[in-house]
Amino acid sequence: MSKTIRIGTRDSELALWQANTVKNKLEALGYQTKLLPVKSTGDLNLDQPLYEMGITGIFTKTLDVAMVKDQIDIAVHSMKDVPTKLPNGIVQGAVLPRANVSDILIHKGLDFLAAEGTIATGSLRRKAQWLNRYPTHQVENLRGNVNTRLQKLEDNDWNGAIFAAAGLERINLKPENFIDLDWMIPAPAQGAMLIVAKENDDFCKEAVAQLNDKNTAICVEIEREFLRVLEGGCTAPIGALATITNETVEFTGALFSLDGKTKLEEKASFSLNNYKNQGEKAAKAILSNGGKELMANIKAKLNA
Missing domain, CATH: 3.30.160.40 (Porphobilinogen deaminase, C-terminal domain)
Structure with missing residues (x-):
């Protein structure tokens, strides 16, 4: 096991937590690893709604390029951010056991639910489901990593904002003022972590395959x-x-x-x-x- 596996990841706190989780699991199996964080296009442009940017895989493309250029060996992603078709030469290596799949509302009081209100989310899925249930509410665009979005909620006069429970739980940022949106259907693969590898790299594919959780992999498929x-x-x-x-x-x-x-x-x-x-x-x-x-x-x- 002389090869050092270079792990590509976004540089947000959550992404680094996910990559370090994979790093620790691989090292426990006896592999040598090294983390290589990068900033994605999706992290650099926080003003524009994702759907307006018109780029498939906006959070994964930078890591795809780094892998094709042989700058990294594997990449760790929140699986819901990954396009359903992977780039040529890159394959699914493992899906880790799934965390909490729920969406939650972090709020500043719940009186607004029965009246007028404004919540924030950058997700078309969350926006549509919220308006389906609360058609009189306003929905504002909210972009950025978990920490940035929490700060924006604090700084604005919105009544609340929608987050994935898994992300907040993983980095211990889930506040007390939240409610589970158990009626909201999550994004495909929400709460799951994906490791991708190069198709021709048998060493890395065999290494990460040991981390695959079969039931999670079936569900997200x-x-x-x-x-x-x-x-x-x-x-x-x-x-x-x-x-x-x-x-x-x-x-x-x-x-x-x-x-x-x-x-x-x-x-x-x-x-x-x-x-x-x-x-x-x-x-x-x-x-x-x-x-x-x-x-x-x-x-x-x-x-x-």
Whole structure:
């Protein structure tokens, strides 16, 4: 094990926590490792909503380039940030055991829920689901790493902001003034960490494969397949969650209009042995039930 595995990561506190988790796990297996943090395009431009930037994989592209240039050997990502199609020459190496999948609302008091209010999020999915439930509320754009977004919430007169529970829990920043949004369908692969490697690097592929969690990998495969078939290369308000209990998979997937007024949902239950193509099947059911027209409408509005 003489080769030192160079681990690429974004340089936010959460991304470094994730990369260090992988580093420690690999070193516990006897591998030598080195962290190489970089700043992604998504981290540099915090003013523009993500969907307006028009770049697939905006948080992963910088690390993809570093890997192709042989500056790093593997990269660690929040899996929900990773495009469903990986670049040529880069492959999925391992999916780590999933953390909390929930979205949470960090708030300054909950009286606004029954009246007028303003919450913040940079996610089309969260915005659409919030407006579906609270159509009279305003939603402001919120970008940046976890620490930056928490500070922006503090500095503005918003009533609250939506975060992924997993990110806050991982770096011990989850405050007391939060509520679980158990009605909100998470992003595909939310709470999961992905390690990617170079396709021709058997040493690194074999190393990281030992960290793979099979059940998490199956669940996120179903969710990301649902996303891939629905999306067709267009960012859209899409939620998906697969869970496994006693060899049975429960799946919920949904597509929303940008204003949250339309919700197309598909639920399925199937045997763990029969999970292949279930995400595609659910997506096609939504597409044939008004989803195709809704996706065209979303694409037109985002490109206008």
